[in-house]
Amino acid sequence: MEALLNTEDVGRESVRIVNALRRELDGVSAVIGLSGGLDSDVVARLTVEAVGAARVKLFTVLQEGMEDRHVRQARQTADDLGIPLRTVDLGGIPHGFVEAMSAADPDEAFQPDGLLDPARAKCSLRTVILSTYQDRGYVVVGTSNRTEIETGFFLPFGDGIWHFGPIAHLFKTEVVSLAHVAGTRQEVILQPPSAGFWPGQEDLEDLAYWLHNGGPIGRQRVFTEEDDAQVQDIRAQLTLERIDRALLALAKGRSDAEASAASALPLVLVERLRLVREGAMRSKRRPMGCRLDLPR
Incomplete structure (x- = not known):
């Protein structure tokens, strides 16, 4: 049977990731988007362990369909780490964006009232925030895991863009194991994985x-x-x-x-x-x- 990261390896892997983050962020600050989910929580905690809270910028995005628990958990993560959470309210922008795309290119049949096109727009607009911070000198630390990458559950020009992905080599179950070491709250560990694009999405x-x-x-x-x-x-x-x-x-x-x-x-x-x-x-x-x- 192929081996996933086991309990004995988790501690060593955590140290390896922290050391890698320390090298990658030598003399610079990091920006991380918090979704209220497990992956971004783990990445934020390990990054703070690597370079300290003063060199980590955390933000979350308010968008239509986002469940309250995701916002609450993002704030709890930031509070745990002693970092102000920058909350960017993008409201109905994704819906309006897809409407504009539909009007501009009717051949593509973009659906402003569907699930997929607005979800893609939400993901893409989050990347605009990362790009804006990056141009001020921040290093973008990604939160994608290997399960997402292997199955294509990401946007190449959206959440797939980052300077360094500290958990991109780990499958989701391995990130769950790492979360116990990193100090992730139990509520976050136990919740079903979700991008949070619409209520009940899993x-x-x-x-x-x-x-x-x-x-x-x-x-x-x-x-x-x-x-x-x-x-x-x-x-x-x-x-x-x-x-x-x-x-x-x-x-x-x-x-x-x-x-x-x-x-x-x-x-x-x-x-x-x-x-x-x-x-x-x-x-x-x-x-x-x-x-x-x-x-x-």
Whole structure:
């Protein structure tokens, strides 16, 4: 069975990440966006451990559909670290942005009243804040984990942009283990992973829709009641550890059958997970900044 980070390794990994952050942030300050979720909490705590609270800027974004608990937990993280939380109210800007895109390019059928297009806009607008701080000299510390990267649950020109990603090599279950060492509050550790783009949104349910779809969903599509029922059947079989073990096996070149055995996921779901992963490789993980005078 492919090995994920175990309990004995967590302490050493925490030290390794802190040391790496200390090197990356030598003489400069960091900016981190807090979502109220586990990943950004862990990254913020380890960054403060590395360089101290005085050299860390924390912000959160208020957007339509954001659950109160995410805002509360972002504030609690900042309070725990003794850092003022800069709260940026973007309100209905994402909706208006998608409306403007729809008017400008009707061929793309952007949907201001849908789920996906406004969610993408919310993520992209958060990146505008990072870009603004970066131009004042801050180093952007990312909060993406390997599970998100492997499955494509990020925007390449959104939350996928950062100078240094201290947990990008760790699967979500490994970040959970790291959270216990970092001091993350139990409420944050136990909550279902979510990007917080709309009330009740959960990452595992979103992934179930992607698996049913056979890959990442580009344009919003209509799911029938039968589709929804099948998605819920898929969701019932998903756990973070099963997904991470399957992704690790696939990343190491194992067959679908071997990945199924390693993860306890049904073979048909591993086959679909491979399609999702390959789709992410094509659409989300293309090289960026390519130039004619540089090797590719």
